[in-house]
Amino acid sequence: MSENVLxxxxxxxxxxxxxxxxxxxxxDGVDLTIGQGExxxxxxxxGSGKSTVGKCxxxxxxxTEGTVxxxxxxxxxxxxxxxxxVRREMQMVFQDPYSTLNPRMAIGDIVAxxxxxxxxxxxxxxxxxxxxxxxxxxLARDMRYRFPHELSGGQRQRVGLARSLSVEPSLLVADEPxxxxxxxxxxxxxxxxxxxxxxxGFSCLFIAHxxxxxxxxxxxxxxxxxxxxxxxxxxEEMFRVPKHxxxxxxxxxxxxxDPKLQRTRERIVLRGDIPSPINPPSGCTFHTRCPVAELxxxxxxxxxxxxxxxxxxxxxxxxxxxxxxPPDMSLATVTTSS
Ligand code: SF4
Numbered sequence: 130m131s132e133n134v135l136x137x138x139x140x141x142x143x144x145x146x147x148x149x150x151x152x153x154x155x156x157d158g159v160d161l162t163i164g165q166g167e168x169x170x171x172x173x174x175x176g177s178g179k180s181t182v183g184k185c186x187x188x189x190x191x192x193t194e195g196t197v198x199x200x201x202x203x204x205x206x207x208x209x210x211x212x213x214x215v216r217r218e219m220q221m222v223f224q225d226p227y228s229t230l231n232p233r234m235a236i237g238d239i240v241a242x243x244x245x246x247x248x249x250x251x252x253x254x255x256x257x258x259x260x261x262x263x264x265x266x267x268l269a270r271d272m273r274y275r276f277p278h279e280l281s282g283g284q285r286q287r288v289g290l291a292r293s294l295s296v297e298p299s300l301l302v303a304d305e306p307x308x309x310x311x312x313x314x315x316x317x318x319x320x321x322x323x324x325x326x327x328x329x330g331f332s333c334l335f336i337a338h339x340x341x342x343x344x345x346x347x348x349x350x351x352x353x354x355x356x357x358x359x360x361x362x363x364x365e366e367m368f369r370v371p372k373h374x375x376x377x378x379x380x381x382x383x384x385x386x387d388p389k390l391q392r393t394r395e396r397i398v399l400r401g402d403i404p405s406p407i408n409p410p411s412g413c414t415f416h417t418r419c420p421v422a423e424l425x426x427x428x429x430x431x432x433x434x435x436x437x438x439x440x441x442x443x444x445x446x447x448x449x450x451x452x453x454x455p456p457d458m459s460l461a462t463v464t465t466s467s
Contacts, residue, residue, distance in 0.1 A: 134332040135163040140195035157356035170343030173353035219300040220293035226285035230277040237273030262291040283314035355414040362442040372444035
């Protein structure tokens with residue numbers, strides 16, 4: 130059994146609103162494990178807390194509660210001055226690469242900066258490493274003399290990847306790395322990320338707002354709703370039989386590669402938007418939108434996230450059958466968008 134690269138336990142991130150106007154429960158008790166070389170997708174709508182989880186892991190945000198372990202070491206309370214050493218082990222790629230690239234620096238310097246900062250190369254060796262990294266991400270070597278504003282969105286994201294991977298991290302947290310790109314460019318950047326992960330063997334937390342993006346890239350998928358994980362399983366299991374009604378609704382929007390399986394799927398459109406994390410609904414927080422909710426059970430009692438198959442398929446729903454089958458969603462396929 131390989132060592133886990135990342136272990137997150139009972140992670141919470143709450144933001145107090147100014148003037149005592151309340152608290153935003155952005156992340157409210159998340160457990161997550163990523164093994165060596167594993168790619169885990171973290172999926173949820175805007176406002177589900179998935180990006181906040183990513184930022185807490187790399188310590189761009191301080192967790193309110195819980196622990197984050199990287200290769201067995203508790204990094205939750207590592208002082209800021211020592212974070213640089215930890216950050217060599219874990220890097221983040223952001224949704225908008227332009228905002229993270231210094232507009233006054235040439236691409237070559239942007240890619241070289243982490244290598245210099247961590248004293249991993251200098252002189253000719255540094256130049257050679259930058260050339261190698263540009264090759265790896267599919268950019269011409271003479272791009273090193275260009276500036277971020279001269280590049281397309283896809284090229285900037287390739288620079289972001291080259292920079293993050295220059296220090297050969299154990300863990301890459303990729304926060305919606307393709308959602309700001311044109312659809313035509315998304316596939317090429319996803320393919321690149323997949324090739325790099327296979328060649329370099331880093332572990333990856335891939336954050337996305339839909340299941341379509343994660344279906345080719347990830348080994349395992351966790352679905353978040355209002356600050357909590359509501360379902361987690363190996364990708365094949367999750368796509369074959371989603372157990373939680375929320376996952377079922379997300380998956381119903383994905384065109385599956387298997388036409389037979391696709392024909393068995395009906396589209397489920399949820400009513401309304403995700404509720405405010407300032408005042409989350411009682412009981413199962415999904416009950417206000419769940420097409421099969423049973424009241425008062427679902428509004429009174431919080432369902433536990435438990436293994437419903439005995440094969441590490443976790444889900445939190447009161448109506449999952451004792452044999453592990455999901456609630457009957459056949460009455461939920463009426464498309465009633467808000
Ligand atoms: Fe829907 Fe109830 Fe299951 Fe929550 S516990 S997902 S409201 S059926």
